[in-house]
Amino acid sequence: MGSKRTSRRELLKGGSALAGGVTLGAVAPALGQTPASGEASAHDHPMVTGSKVDHPMIPGSKQLIAYGERSRFVTSVRIAHPVGGRPSPDAFGKVFHVASPLQDSVGVITPSSLHYVATTRGSFMPDIDPKEHTLMIHGLVDQPLTFTMEDLKRLPSVTRLHFIECAGNRHNARQKTVQETHGMTSCAEWTGVLLSTLLKECGLKSSATWFVAEGAEEVKGASSMPIAKAMDDCIIAYGMNGEALRPQQGFPVRLMAPGFEGIFHTKYLRRIKIVDRYYMNYNDFGHLDQEAKDAALGFQIGPKSVITHPSGGQQLPGRGFYEIRGLAWSGGGAIRTVEVSTDGGRKWNRAEIKGTAQRMAHTRFGYEWNWDGNETEILSRCTDEIGQVQPTREQIAEYWNVPLERNYRVPGLDNSVMPWRIAKDGSVTNGLA
């Protein structure tokens, strides 16, 4: 193949989306551009004149120009969580728990369309006009203040990567895929004002020890959190992955409480009350425990990782090279190291962290592996910047001195190591099953 021809083909490939979208879609819809064969549109654009097109074209449309869509060949979607549990939407149109397709994820950002969703008890997505929405801060402050969305956007902003994880993200032997075992976590780039900025503006009274964050959805979900968290790193977020929050993620504004269980990341945030005690409202009642260890472990999320490829339900085509990939995160800070075992946990190998690990953010890791075609089990474990290590179920049971039964429920949000079993035929299944 001559170099001249190659370069023209490359030009054609590189420019085809542009050509199909802008020129044909926006300018000449009357031509009825639904090219059935590769040559159908060739005469409409100088770039493709006299050439043969490799692929059919995506017909341009005003909608696609205005707001893009993924390829029709990419079909990854969210599913109800748990499998077979309460559907979303339910019979009333309410949304409950929806898990993200981690098995297809690349990098560390979950697309907003695929971000996991959870609601307190099943909620409608409130359709909030941001011009009408306000955030009021009151209680033990020198000056209560009400902020419009415009006010919030005028203030100094931060942009940070943070994961959110639902307390119900708990893997067990019955689940098949990583979406079922770990899909109730996602990571996005969030933009907003630090809550500390707003609280300094209001002026905290010395008796302020807790704050209650409340949403505007119909149940008005409210959670109590320590004021130390508010002053450390909470974000009043209006931006997500380069655009406004999605309604499912709390449009027009939500609280980010990095590293805390998902329920604390109050959506549709309308009010923050500064108080001098734990307020024990309904969401707080959900965290009520008898034992201090359970209470402590049900707040900040521990170090956790999972291999997303190869993972349950996937199929290795044969022996040979694979990059094992996965995600690691911790409520304690940034991920420092990730290790991968390809022999059922006997030997642990240092995995490569892709890019820079961010605090309380999904961190992508990879490990180069040559599969010899024998049955084995692959696992990952991580250590965070404050030295917390992701445990196996065996280690947790041993620490608490309880028998490790098949249905043993580890205390707090389940951060135990997830094993994937690889059979001789290359099929991948849940190692706990």
Place this chain on the structure above:
Amino acid sequence: MGSLRLVTILLLLGGPAFAQSSPTYGVGRPPTAEEIRALDISIGPTGEELPPGRGTAKQGAEVFEQQGCVGCHGEAGVGGPAPALKSKKGQDVPIWERERILPLRAPFATTVWDFIRRGMPLGREGTLSADEVYALTAYLLFLNQVIPEDEVLDKQSLPKVKMPIGDDYARLPEWKPRTPRLQGYPY
């Protein structure tokens, strides 16, 4: 922080003309006392935010019928598709071995009042009157043998209700950034 607080104090001393917006950035506006009262539905353990009103279990039983609570929670709080509201286990069973029922296990009666007002009835949240919420709270506490049938609940008496859990629940440890979630726990 110290200087910010000083600025705030100076602004407050300067009178309302200077207290119109935030001290450093000059955005936001002070809500009126009425706006705060209307939005503030957080009822803490002291009950200081409770509105005037009153109700008894007998009145609550009627509200439970009228408002359609029966449809989801069942007759007398059992047997419906929504969570049961009445314990089936006796008072001799330790509280942590009894069911996880809000008007039984909550450490404060204010928690029950707060949730009924903010979260019920499904689809008509926030529409109950203060009297109805006092009455429903009294009814659910009576169903679980927490208070007698004739006890009147109001702003004064509700926070004083002795819940069966007493002091038998864990307090959260002090949270500090960059610190393990549980002291001494390596995982």
